[in-house]
Amino acid sequence: MYYFIVNKTSGNGKGYQSWLKVEEILKNMEIDFLVEFTEYVGHAKEIAEKQSFFQDAMAIVVIGGDGTIHEVVNALVLKDVPLAVIPAGTGNDYARSLHIPFNVEEALERVFKGIPTWIDTPKVDKEYFISIAGMGFDGKVAEVTNQSKSKNILNKIGLGNLVYIINIFKVLFTYQPTGVKITIDGKEIDFHDVWLIAIANLPYYGGGLKICPDARADDEKFDICIVSGISRWELLLVFPRVFRGSHITHRHVSMFKGETVLLAPNSNMILQCDGEIMVKEELFFSIEKKSLKIL
Incomplete structure (x- = not known):
C-alpha cells in the first residue's frame, strides 16, 4: 500500500494537477493506494502521524512543496517507513x-x-527541518516571499522560482546587518555586520540557490555559510555566484562544518527553515543522525 499526502494548492495548483496524473497511473497499474489532501497549515504533519499510515506502508509519498515535506518529516523521523516525494x-x-x-x-x-x-x-530547538535553516537577510526574504502577491502570478506562468530572487532585491536596500556570536561544536566565534547565516543539511534553497554546495544529508554534519562585513553593492555583485556555488571563496563568506550550532545575535533575526518562517525560543541546531528513511 502506498499512502499519498497531497497539497492541492502547492505551486498554485500544481499539486492537484500532479495528483491527477499520479492517480491515473496508479489505477492503470492496479496499485493499491490511499490518499489524503491537506486543508490547512500543519495538516500534513497530522495526517502523517496517524497510526494507520504506518500499517503495511510501502512509502508515504508527498505531492507538494518543501513546506509540505517539512511538515511530514516532523512526523516520520525515527519511523521505519520511507518518505518519497x-x-x-x-x-x-x-x-x-x-x-x-x-x-x-x-x-x-x-x-x-x-x-x-x-x-x-537536522533540528532547531525541538523542530526538525530537511534542507536549510537561514537567519537574517534570507529569513527576511523568505518572509516577504511568503507574503508576496506575485508568487501566485509567477507560479501560473511557470516562473515561481523568480519570486525569491525578486524579493532579494526588495530587501537588499532596507535590511540592517547585526553582530552574532556563533558557537560551532563548542567553539565560539564573533562576527560583525552579519547579513546571513545558512545552516545546511542539503545544498539548495530559494528555488535553486546553491548556498552550501558541499552539504550532504548523510555526512552527520551541518555545512554553515556566514556572510558578513560586506557592503550592499558588493553583496549585489556576489549574489550571482550563489547559483554556481562559487561564492564560498569570496573574502566576506565564511564556511564551516559542525554537528551543533548555537546562535546568539545582538538583535532579532528572522529564522526560516525549508522556506517556512519559524519563531523559536532557542537557536540551537543539532543533527539526528541517520534518522529519516527516504526513497
Missing part, C-alpha cells in the same frame, strides 16, 4: 538536492523502484 511546489529544493525528477511520471517511477536509505535530520 513528487515535487509540486515553487522552489522544490529538497527534490533538486536529491536529484528527484521534476517530471511527475519519472518521480513516480522512482517511488516504485527507489532503494530505501537513511539520512540525517
Whole structure:
C-alpha cells in the first residue's frame, strides 16, 4: 500500500494537477493506494502521524512543496517507513538536492523502484527541518516571499522560482546587518555586520540557490555559510555566484562544518527553515543522525 499526502494548492495548483496524473497511473497499474489532501497549515504533519499510515506502508509519498515535506518529516523521523516525494511546489529544493525528477511520471517511477536509505535530520530547538535553516537577510526574504502577491502570478506562468530572487532585491536596500556570536561544536566565534547565516543539511534553497554546495544529508554534519562585513553593492555583485556555488571563496563568506550550532545575535533575526518562517525560543541546531528513511 502506498499512502499519498497531497497539497492541492502547492505551486498554485500544481499539486492537484500532479495528483491527477499520479492517480491515473496508479489505477492503470492496479496499485493499491490511499490518499489524503491537506486543508490547512500543519495538516500534513497530522495526517502523517496517524497510526494507520504506518500499517503495511510501502512509502508515504508527498505531492507538494518543501513546506509540505517539512511538515511530514516532523512526523516520520525515527519511523521505519520511507518518505518519497513528487515535487509540486515553487522552489522544490529538497527534490533538486536529491536529484528527484521534476517530471511527475519519472518521480513516480522512482517511488516504485527507489532503494530505501537513511539520512540525517537536522533540528532547531525541538523542530526538525530537511534542507536549510537561514537567519537574517534570507529569513527576511523568505518572509516577504511568503507574503508576496506575485508568487501566485509567477507560479501560473511557470516562473515561481523568480519570486525569491525578486524579493532579494526588495530587501537588499532596507535590511540592517547585526553582530552574532556563533558557537560551532563548542567553539565560539564573533562576527560583525552579519547579513546571513545558512545552516545546511542539503545544498539548495530559494528555488535553486546553491548556498552550501558541499552539504550532504548523510555526512552527520551541518555545512554553515556566514556572510558578513560586506557592503550592499558588493553583496549585489556576489549574489550571482550563489547559483554556481562559487561564492564560498569570496573574502566576506565564511564556511564551516559542525554537528551543533548555537546562535546568539545582538538583535532579532528572522529564522526560516525549508522556506517556512519559524519563531523559536532557542537557536540551537543539532543533527539526528541517520534518522529519516527516504526513497
